[in-house]
Amino acid sequence: MPAAQIPLAGSDTPLGATWDGSGVNFALFSANATKVELCLFDPTGRRETDRIELPENTHEVWHGYLPWVRPGQLYGYRVHGPYAPREGHRFNPNKLVLDPYALALSGKLRWHDALFGYRIGHKNGDLSYDKRDSAFVMPKCVVVDPAHTWGDDVRPRIPWQETIIYEAHVKGISARNQALPEQVRGKFEGLAHPSTIDHLVKLGVTAVELLPVQAFVDDSYLIDKGLTNYWGYNTLGFFAPAQRYLARDGAINEFKLMVRRLHEAGIEVIMDVVYNHTAEGSELGPTLSFRGIDNANYYILADDPRHYFDTTGCGNSLDMRHSRVLQMVMDSLRYWVEECHVDGFRFDLASTLGREREAFGMHGVFLEATRQDPVLSRVKMIAEPWDMGPDGYQLGSFPPGWAEWNDQYRDTTRAFWRGDAGKANELADGLLGSSRLFDKVGRRPWSSINFLTAHDGFTLTDLVSYDGKHNDENGEENRDGTDNNLSWNCGAEGPTDDPQILALRDRQRRNMMTSLMISQGTPMLLMGDEHGRSQNGNNNSYCQDVEFNWLDWDPDGPGDRDFEAFVSGLIAIRRSRELLQSDKFYHEEPYGRFPGQAGWLRPDGQPLTPEDWNNPDTRAFCLHLSQPGEQLVALVNASQGDVSFSVPKAFAEGWRILVDTARGIASPQSTERAEGGDIGIEGRMILVLESKE
Secondary structure, three states: OOHHHOOEOOOOOOOEEEEOOOOEEEEEEOOOOOEEEEEEEOOOOOOEEEEEEOOEEEOOEEEEEEOOOOOOOEEEEEEEOOEEHHHOEEOOOOOOEOOOOOOOEEOOOOOOHHHOOOOOOOOOHHHOOOOOOOHHHOOEEEOOOOOOOOOOOOOOOOOHHHOOEEEEOHHHHHOOOOOOOHHHOOOHHHHHOHHHHHHHHHHOOOEEEEOOOEEEOOOHHHHHOOOOOOOOOOEEEEEEEOHHHOOOOOOOHHHHHHHHHHHHOOOEEEEEEOOOOOOOOOOOOOOOOHHHHHHHHHEOEOOOOOOEOOOOOOOOOEOOOOHHHHHHHHHHHHHHHHOOOOOEEEEOOHHHHHEEOOEEOOOOHHHHHHHHOOOHHHOEEEEOOOOOOOOOOOOOOOOOOEEEEEHHHHHHHHHHHHOOOOOHHHHHHHHEOOHHHHOOOOOOHHHEEEEOOOOOOOOHHHHOOOOOOOOHHHOOOOOOOOOOOOOOOOOOOOOOOOHHHHHHHHHHHHHHHHHHHHOEOEEEEEOOHHHOOOOOOOOOHHHOOOHHHOOOOOOOOHHHHHHHHHHHHHHHHHHHOHHHOOOOOOOOOOOOOOOOEEEEEOOOOOEOOHHHHHOOOOOEEEEEEEEOOEEEEEEEEOOOOOEEEEOOOOOOOOEEEEEEOOOOEEOOOOOOEEOOOEEEEOOOEEEEEEEEO
16 A cells, blocks of 8 residues: 555544545444454445555544545445354454444445355354355445535424424325426425425424434345335434435435425424334344444344344344443434434334333433433434333333323224224323323423324324225235224225215314314324325335325315315414413313313213213213413214203303314314304214303
């Protein structure tokens, strides 16, 4: 090697490939490696042009400084050390591995037996050793200049109690939008396009929660079936954006542009992130990054170190107890906040992140680290509060400052409007923020992320159109996906021309959406529910990169446009009424810590008794919210027959109708009046009334 190209010692901090304006510092953590080689590639990524041994090892970090390297350089690592699976070590320098701190990737992973550290089909299984070079089928890391002109970007900083989340997929939200140039459809730039943002603004949501956008790969078994990992819960790089959402290879600033455009519209960006496992899978999986860098430290190993302690169902679990793994996750989160200006995170299988191996705890290392972090403690943190491990269901157990996906709210609301017996008491708790779960350790109603539908499961239209799942396209003989959908097809399975069934389905959609928007807590909508998007009864569409998973920008039925207007009206009502976005829990008896009061009444106007709540046939009740100068009542009737309600006394102006799910009315500026005294409510209907002094 010419003297001019001999690497300098460089620094062990920061980790990753860092361009300083003169050269690039490379730093990689590996406690058990014996040597680390940096491999440089030509611009195509096909030819390895240099292999340079990193000259220094400080604090278990291998590092070197290359003055001649510039942004755009493609690279990877070969890490030497023992291949001793029985001891938890799986080093194999024949396998090119990705830098865990890479800010961008180039090229696509191509599945090939050379990716595996052991010889596929060998009688000793993963104990064997494979000498084939994997570089020709691996993506490459990219040295990045992270500089970006943010201009006057200002974070919306929407208070939690005013937040309305829209769960979306980057490709799905714009792939069918004919107003976009074809090259940006399905990309970050497609989401940043004015027509996409105009739809979100018109709808009234305050935050977009994006399914995984960190670099991920398609599973080999899906590719073999002609499918893809559409959702993206198969992360390979925690700093790099997914290449499939970039219009130009390596143009990571496209993500930052999207964030800025959404911020300009007053919309926050929340990332769905997967730090519980990686795409390397079980011990029989490929060697792509962490496994080949320091398997024994990145992953939680089983009592037999050949195997992993897996609480994710995906083959492995990252070891958050290790300081360097925790550092990587924290550095990643801070990178997305500080460098990319995102406003929060939703953590997939978050119970795994709070474990000390077997046991989950509110004071787990990761949860404590984020709670005290000066950057992360100021952004929105949302847990999916379960995993596949022992005692993995932890709804209501996360620390103060966290919100949680509330699947009990989802199931109760579905069951109540389906007509199931004995659900009124549970629904009432959900309408007031699920206080039995969250009113502790100073938590607030917004801690409950209320949702009817999400990416995992039926859409809202399918919820009222199918009794059972129809997942045949997934290639698993309809065995995948839950059977507990709590759905009701309203009289016909799937599409129908029966006007009565269609009218009932529309009313049921309006009833559930109204329940969502009048509930205390944080509402979350699924992309396309406002347009009547159907997945044809598929409740596990993770592998379907097809039109039914994309937002239809020109829905056929006029009812879908009407429903979009109805949802927009509901959101406008919620955002303009303080009683529907309280920062404190309401209770039946007032006390000094919150501004309003909640009361529960029978249709005859008398307070509901414990006997009423415990009566499995209770399906009709009145929720009465009040504060000085303002009252709201929601008359709820999930029974099949009409019910007459004796409503509370109004102020002098009387009662105005804000929502009528039978007629499809939802208007924050409504002037339509309701007569006082007794009001007749049709079966399966909600009427929301307002009175002000």
